[in-house]
Amino acid sequence: MAVKDYIRERFFPHLWCPGCGHGIVMGAMIRAIEKLGIQKSDIVVVSGIGCSSRICGYLDFHTLHTLHGRALAFATGLKLSRPELTLLVPMGDGDAFAIGGNHLIHAARRNIDLTAIIMNNNIYGMTGGQSSPSTGYGDLATTAPYGNIDPSFDPVNLVLGAGASFVARTTTYHVTSMINILEKAITHKGFSVVEVLSQCPTYYGRKNRLATAVDMMNFYKNRTTPIGSKDKEKNPDLIERGIFIQEERPEYCAEYAKLIEKARSQ
């Protein structure tokens, strides 16, 4: 199917700024699903609040646009009641790491079969450029006018520590690899986290001397490196991308099915 068969054209034009990374992520999601051949009616997209979360409405799947930070909680209820459905949960960094941090670590702990796609642009875009838990030290934001002093989360280690069984990082510059990673994340039985570095030229970029989308994508190109590369040894500041973990572990809904058998036999 063509990309346009997966979107709700009725609701275009979309609300993202020119150069925003989120459209690239949406395109990659569609291509991954197309490659996997999953039927549209078997897919549910659950999102929270923020620029990234608006992906939800544009996609021709079952779509649920929820509350700030709570997408994974809604998705958990939905998945547990219909385990045969494929659930994708697009989120932003404020959504996933700040207000929704609790749900993120607990979804990882349960290893419930959801795919969290976290578009990390290091800023709150929709509310106009405030600092987030992934804003870098010294970065400027509308609530960090003297430079941010809050240390940021390392999202990959955060979810690894919480028990996620599939963890990957990619960027909007590396689209082919993003599609590939998303395919694997969606196929993986268990909680999958894909962090996508996705540019917000409007707020993060403008405030931090990366005024255009091109500047920001060059930043992703030059400042990231495949996991375990030689470059990383030479330059430890490079951000690694690729799949950090992909491990078979008991999945929550499958465990629940066993629990039901046990309860029935007692």
Add this chain to the structure above:
Amino acid sequence: MKNNVLFLQGNEACVEGALYAGLDFFAGYPITPSTEIAELLSYRLPATGRKFIQMEDELSSMCAIVGASLTGKKVMTATSGPGFSLKQEAIGFAVMTETPCVIVNIQRGGPSTGLPTSGSQGDVMQARWGTHGEHAIIVLTASNNQDVFAMTVEAFNLSETFRTPVVLLFDEVVAHTREKLTMPEPGEINVVDRLHTSVPKGTDYHPYLPREDGRLPMSDFGGVHRYNVTGLAHDMWGFPSTNPTIVYDLMRHLVDKIQGHTKEITRIKEFFVEDAECLLISYGASARTALHVVENRRERGEKLGLLELQTLWPFPADVVKKRCASIDCVVVVEMNMGQILHEVKRVIHDGDKVFLANKIDGTFIAPTDILDILRIIQGKGA
């Protein structure tokens, strides 16, 4: 029928009612004094192939049931005071998205952590207005196990009929009182199932276009119709809109579908009201004490009656107004500082004849708390 008589707590009666109504999915978080509901359902639901999940917090429990409801399941969560506060944002989401769900709040003393193991009726206004924004909601209560069961079934029925969250506003006293429950036979109480759309696959389904009767047939997530559900103001497709006409119609629909059906939603019980000169109005655990006083005084020939409210919201204004019209004095009996009192005063336009008998110290309201007020009203001194 002897086998159908159980001896149990109010919380257990609520569980029995929920299962009778067809509960498929429960999400919750431990909190006193509602925890028994979660504990029991963790045992009962999986044994019949249904789902129970203990979530990481109160907020996620509320979110999880909304997610599950959209797949066509009957859902419930249970909590108490502080947990009810935490759930409010997601209750508003269920209001806005018209997602059927039942929320049990076993009231305890507040504000804040307050009195976790004491009865109270301090959340009447929170149940009505707890979530932000203009909206309507259905709130039911009960004073004994039989009615807890019946109102729990009603809560599911009304939630499906009106596509709205329904709050079961019980209290610690009722929740923890052990007494008899006669289990109704299957079919004895009507059970309303979800209204599904008859729009076939391939034909446009408008998830938020009300039928002529105001109802909105649903399509399950995972079914043939793919649509958007959002907490933003939305059009008939469920897509965000700021168009004033669309927003106005949505707001009116959300409120009118409930306020406009107050009569249909009203559940009350009346005791000795026909010839009453003085009327007690009460609900929940307080109504037990009120009934005791009424029965006792009737034996002495006093013309005292009781109107027990089981629907608190939408407030049954017409019933209260009609009942109070020929009454000399009205005493509202509740365990707060007059939350239903204000409603009664508001609707009968004769505030001077309305009095309050209440209790707010964590102890259960006693007959003397009501009798003292009656003596003052009758000019007999305190």
